[in-house]
Amino acid sequence: MQLNPWALTGIVLVAVATFYLGHRSSRFAVTTHDFLVARRTVRSRRNAAAISGEYLSAASFLGVAGIVLKEGADALWFPIGFTAGYLALMLFVAAPLRRSGAYTLPDFVEARLGSKSLRKFSTAFVVFIGILYMVPQLQGAGLTLATILPVPPWFGAVLVMFLVAFNVIAGGMRAITVVQAFQYWLKLFAIAAPTFVLCLVFVTGGSPGGTRGLGDPAPPVFLENTTVTVQADVMVSVTTRTTLEAHGTVDRGPADGEAIWAPDIKHSVAEGTRLVFKKGTPVPVISDAPTTNANWLRPSSGSGTDLAQTYSLIFALFLGTMGLPHVLVRFYTNPDGKAARRTTVHVLLLLGLFYLFPTLLGALSRMYVPELLVTGKTDAAVLRLPSAMLPGLPGQILGAVTAAGAFAAFLSSSSGLLVSVAGVVSTDVLPGRVRDFRVATGIVAIAPMALAVLLRPEDISLSVGMSFALAASTFSPLLVLGIWWRKLSWPGAMAGMVVGGGMVLAALVVNIVSGYTGGWAPWFAVQPALITVPSAFFTCWFVSRATKYGVPDDLNSVMLRLHAPDPLGFMRDRAVARFGQAEEKHDKAEKAEKVEKAKPATRGRHRK
Known part of the structure; x- marks a missing residue:
């Protein structure tokens, strides 16, 4: 592996900027409200950039282009699903979730259904989903650094987790909000600028000798020995x-x-x-991918299995977004429900803009780096493409830009996941103080880092797809029915989570075993959401109808708080006795900021 000094410089700059912004913001994080919900004062535009920053993970920056290179037309459901999931979130969940006054997803579960047992049960799923989602982020970091630097794959995973844990321990949600907003715009530039340049090279210079266009029905060919x-x-x-x-x-x-x-x-x-x-x-291709460009350009054959797998993917992506803990926790930081809904509209625009570019890079990769189809390491397409199309210094510089963007993707997504899981652990397992949040962050960071080093990496988008299926099969039914159906009971919600989540976890185990023993797993073990999501919804409904005693006594007041317009003033924070009033904490923090800013001037006058 030849060292690329430009890529190394880009990664170092991203790491330094992340460290600086997190450290600067963490100086004013002094209360539990700061660490959990950033004082609930994050405005819609900044929050939208922060949500987009943490949501555009390794699966988006590397995985989308890689799976387009491998799967072709069928892969377009990934960027569509990743974006459209926020439409369902905006319509059904965003505003009522904020009006609940909760601090975490399990906190909302208890607020709506009044069950401490269900809260503890949902805590376990939040932790599991967060860790499952974090593993591919760290593996993607290892892939990126191993592609551009002479380091082993585990090095990138450890480095990213160290930087992320430092920022989260220092300032919690207050610190990472600024970092994630900055990293969205950095990632947009890092994916858009190379795409424009490489498309210009393709249009003006044409393909290198021997290249076949994507319209040629034959498979791609090697451009040189x-x-x-x-x-x-x-x-x-x-x-x-x-x-x-x-x-x-x-x-x-x-x-x-x-x-x-x-x-x-x-x-x-x-x-x-x-x-x-x-x-x-x-070019030979790995056996589960289209072998010719003609098949690559067309959707699946239309057989029952292909159609079922496509619908299963749609279920997972469209409904899984509203069940991802690190996405939902950001809506607790908005001032009110109206701001939460406005944030979601901005997120739709930002994500739609971003996903145009990795799709184009995936198509270009099939012509210029087809050798990745042999090894199956298609997630490296974004990193390898600039040097393949622009040999020499220009390609190295473009590669450095994409590497910096990829590194920012790992940092921002891992930050959101870590802060959401640490917040749940600190409030549901530990007493919930600032010190407990920091301890929880250190404990939670170890598990995904160890798994990322020990487990073999697969296609990043496909790994994340299983996380979406788990979220769609557990929290999506609970949120949709809990917000819009008055008769949901806590036994019904728990039964739905057991059935939906249990089926997804069983499919995950089958899929892992199949990967090591010949790949015999059926389609519903790879994409189980088409079966697990309806099963979870039906179980919630059926058990709730049979357990009417599980409906909370204060249902009317809870539903009024979820759905009443913000100006009526029904919205209030939960856990006031535990954390204090948000307004009081805000005033104390403002005084702390003023004292902090006055210190340098005071020392200067004494020196005189």
Whole structure:
């Protein structure tokens, strides 16, 4: 691996800026309100940028382009679903959630259904979803640094978690709000600027010699003599009789010289095998991806299995967004319900703008870095594409910009996840003081970091898709029915979470075992939401009808607070006896800020 000094410089600058902004903002974080909900004073535009900053994770910055490179038209559901999920969030959840006065998602659960048992149960799912979502972020960080620097993959995971934990421990939600808002605009520039430049290169200079356009029905070809080193065991397919050199283990046997692959047969390639292809050779692709451009440009064949898997993905992405704890916790920081709904509208605009660019990069990657289809490491497309299209210094500089943006993506998403999970642990497991929040942050940070180092990385978007399915199958039914259906009982909500969440976790276990034993899992183990989400909704309804005793006595006052317009004044903070009035905390913090600002001037007068 050759060191790219420009990429290293970009990553260092992002790390320094993140550290500085977090440290500067954390100086004024002095109360529990600061650490949990940033005093509930974050305005809609800044909050929208912060939400977009934490939501645009590794799955967005790297994974979308990688899965477009691999899957083609079918992959477009990912950016569509990631964005459209906020439409459902805006219509059904955002404003009532803020009016509840809750501090965390389990806090809202208890406020609506009046059950401490259900609150503890939901706490476990918040922690699990947060950790499950954090793992691919850290693995993406390792992939990024290992692609551009001569470091092992675990180094990036450890570095990102260290920086994130420092900011969260120092200032909680108050500190990361400014950091995440800044990182959204940094990521937008880091993905948009290279896309414009590379599209201009493609339009004006055309493709290099030997390149076939995406309209050609044949598979992509290697632009020059290419050596590919496989970093994990893969199964690949070819469309024509293909001659290559192989050094390692191919088709479960030793290979050290010329090899011939027949079409329509899956060929196994072991980790560490080196493959050499001549210029113009059709590119082999991993066995579960379209082998030709014609299939790549078209949606799935239309078979029942393909259609069911597509609808399952739509269910997971559209409904999973409203169940992600790190997304929901940001709406507690708005001043009122109206601001929460306005924030969501801004988020839709910001996300829609962003997702135009990784889609274009994924299409360009199929022409210029097709060798990634052999190894399956398609998530590296955004990082490899600039150097492939612009050899030399210009490509290195563009690569440094994308690397800096990718690093910002890992930092911002991990920050939101860590602060949401630490907030839940500190208030539901620990006494809830500022010191407890910091202790919870340190404890929570260890688990995803260890998993990211130990588990093998898969396609980042697909890993995140399972997190969305879990959120859609647990908290989405609880929130939608809890806000809009008066007869929901706490036993019904718990039963729905057990059924929906249990089915997703079972599918996750089956999928992991299948990955190590030959890939035999059916489609509903990979994308289970089509089955788990309706099952969870039905279970909530059915059990609630049979357990009317579980409806809280103060239902009318709770529903009035959730749905009454903000100017009527029914909205109030929960846990006042525990954390104090938000207004009182705000006044104390303002005085602390004034004292902090006056210190340098006072010292100056004494020196005179």
